[in-house]
Amino acid sequence: MIASTMTRAARAGYRFDVRRLTSIAAAALVATACGTKDAADPLAPTGPIGRIRFVNLITDPARNPVNAILEERVFGVNLAYTGSTPSSLPAPSTANYSPVLEGARTLVLKKTADTTVTVATLPLTITANNDYTVFATGGTAGGTVSTFITTDVNTAPPAGQANIRVTNMSSAAGAIDVFVTAANANLATATPVVTGLANRTVFAGASVAPGTYQIRTVPAGTAPAARAAAVITTLNDVVVAAGNGRTIVIADAPAGGAPPRSFALPDR
Numbered sequence: 001m002i003a004s005t006m007t008r009a010a011r012a013g014y015r016f017d018v019r020r021l022t023s024i025a026a027a028a029l030v031a032t033a034c035g036t037k038d039a040a041d042p043l044a045p046t047g048p049i050g051r052i053r054f055v056n057l058i059t060d061p062a063r064n065p066v067n068a069i070l071e072e073r074v075f076g077v078n079l080a081y082t083g084s085t086p087s088s089l090p091a092p093s094t095a096n097y098s099p100v101l102e103g104a105r106t107l108v109l110k111k112t113a114d115t116t117v118t119v120a121t122l123p124l125t126i127t128a129n130n131d132y133t134v135f136a137t138g139g140t141a142g143g144t145v146s147t148f149i150t151t152d153v154n155t156a157p158p159a160g161q162a163n164i165r166v167t168n169m170s171s172a173a174g175a176i177d178v179f180v181t182a183a184n185a186n187l188a189t190a191t192p193v194v195t196g197l198a199n200r201t202v203f204a205g206a207s208v209a210p211g212t213y214q215i216r217t218v219p220a221g222t223a224p225a226a227r228a229a230a231v232i233t234t235l236n237d238v239v240v241a242a243g244n245g246r247t248i249v250i251a252d253a254p255a256g257g258a259p260p261r262s263f264a265l266p267d268r
Contacts, residue, residue, distance in 0.1 A: 048128035051097035054107060055084045055249065055265070057169055059256035060139035063119045069108040070100065078112050081254040082263050096266050102128040109136060109145070120145035133247070133265070135169060140256035150202050154245060154267050157207050162240035164213070165205040165247045165267065168197045170260040172252045173232050175199070175220035180206060183214045183236065187227035196220040205245070213238045215248050215262065233262040244268050 068076035076085030111117040131152040139145040157163040177192040194203040245267030
């Protein structure tokens with residue numbers, strides 16, 4: 001199987017390191033991100049490339065966690081709900097995105113507990129010099145798993161600043177107003193960074209000073225005096241240094257629906 005995979009990989013223009021792939025699979029891919037720019041593995045393409053990362057938002061506990069196979073290579077293992085890759089790959093391959101050859105690609109998701117079960121096959125189209133986040137979504141109560149792909153602009157923030165982007169992937173939350181503040185700041189007097197952010201839409205980002213932030217969401221249009229009692233999600237201790245970027249994702253509960261939750265992805 002490895003030999004035939006290598007032949008196909010050669011035709012696709014990839015360099016493939018058998019020893020590295022073996023070590024990735026064995027490590028179970030559970031290390032913490034260290035913020036490097038590009039992953040050397042599992043894909044090391046030669047030719048025009050884009051970069052991708054994958055996020056598991058499959059709302060079916062019976063099929064989670066999943067293994068992600070990108071172009072027949074191990075891309076992530078044992079990815080629970082909200083798990084992402086390549087940021088979960090073991091060092092030194094830990095990265096925010098992984099390079100992949102441009103063109104039509106395929107991401108296959110297998111059930112970790114039984115890899116004979118294909119959870120979803122997700123087609124992708126990669127354009128050179130673009131960054132993408134690929135979300136696997138849906139699947140509640142055995143339903144169909146689909147994909148939602150964002151094109152991520154990861155240019156450097158202004159000097160001495162960081163960037164916080166928000167992606168609303170929660171149908172339960174609906175349209176939201178988003179606040180990026182110091183911990184427990186008064187929402188009645190706070191200014192949202194974005195208002196009316198609908199489900200499956202992206203706020204491209206706000207520049208903020210380096211520091212530690214609390215990120216809260218409320219239903220879109222909530223009156224200032226009512227915000228504190230209407231908070232939908234709270235994400236504490238989001239730390240950003242100068243030059244960093246973070247994407248805050250708003251997601252449904254693991255089995256779908258309420259209560260929504262939020263988590264951060266490293267961008268830079």
